[in-house]
Amino acid sequence: MQNRPLTPLLALVLAAALAVTLFPVFWVVMTSLKPPTDWNAAPAIWVPSEPTLANFRTLFDPSALEAYGLSGVSQPATPAILGSLLAAVLATLLSIAIGLASAIGLSRYAKLSKWTPLVILSGRMFPPAAIAVPFVIMFSAVNLIDSYAGLIAIYVAVTLPFSTWMLKSFVDDLPREIEQAAMLDGRSRLMAHLLVTIPLIKGGVFATTMFIFILNWSEFMFALVLSYTSVTTIPVQLAKYVTATAGTLYGVQAALAVLAMLPLILAGYAIQGHLARGMTFGAVKR
Known part of the structure; x- marks a missing residue:
């Protein structure tokens, strides 16, 4: 059985599907790098002009956002x-x-x-x-x-x-x-x-x-x-990650979400050969 040729229309459909699938990941990663002033900006800021790691530092040091005038994070992650x-x-x-x-x-x-x-x-x-x-x-x-x-x-x-x-x-x-x-x-x-x-x-x-x-x-x-x-x-x-003064800490939530994705990405990459074989195992019956 020959592989189906990749036509321009099919390539466009696949690119659109890939963009829709990866957009939430892109948005979470960008939000994790935004300073607090960009979290609820209108219109939305797609890529922060001044990216910061303060959201990631807050996960381990709850006082890291005090430099931006935010407090109330009670415990590290x-x-x-x-x-x-x-x-x-x-x-x-x-x-x-x-x-x-x-x-x-x-x-x-x-x-x-x-x-x-x-x-x-x-x-x-x-x-x-x-x-x-x-x-x-x-x-x-x-x-x-x-x-x-x-x-x-x-x-x-x-x-x-x-x-x-x-x-x-x-x-x-x-x-x-x-x-x-x-x-x-x-x-x-x-x-x-x-x-x-x-x-x-x-x-x-x-x-x-x-x-x-x-x-x-x-x-x-x-x-x-x-x-x-x-x-x-x-x-x-x-x-x-919700405080009485600042509301929901979207950047800190996004930073923790990025860290939560890493084990799944690394594990999937490490066993991708076995994973592909396992998902198709039994596709052809005896």
Whole structure:
């Protein structure tokens, strides 16, 4: 099958789509470099004439904006950055580990009915606001409110349906004969899966890991209702940059948003080969 030639019209459509997609990123980056006088300027200032790093400094030194006559930033963003990193990484690893074991079990050893997909994915069919209150009540009873253990537990619970079903699709596309050949060579079922199944679907595992990490890294609702003072994350911290004198600190919010994007960009670049393979794994059926 030959590639479709890039016509001028198609190039124009792709350029327009790229511009629309990247404009929010451009605007956030530019806002993070604007001094406070440019945040609410009318007409809007697209590119600051005097860019500043004061917004980024404010994330770690709340007094950095006092040079512009602004005050009221009460706490640095360091605890939120570290909290998001800890919760997202641990929750992603647990979700992938449990989801991978479940995916192999469902794909290889379970007799599934037509209702199985509905049962597995039913946990994601409700909006977070609908299930947040029951979780708050349960976690209050076992003293998991405002703790990393509670936050990680809820992250695992809400992402496990995704990780299980996505990984199951990759395992389904792997011929059983490969595992059977390993067992004929003397491997146990467990070792056949560890040494054969998982390495052969590593592209799918990496792709699923990236997807789950993005969900955990950007989650807001559960982090808001389950954390108070001891635990905080970047999405919750973004909502705190509002002062009585200056209102919403758009530049500081944009600076934190830029820092929040960096792990996703770096991780995506580092595993782009595996990610591309994982997203197309199973596109051609046996």
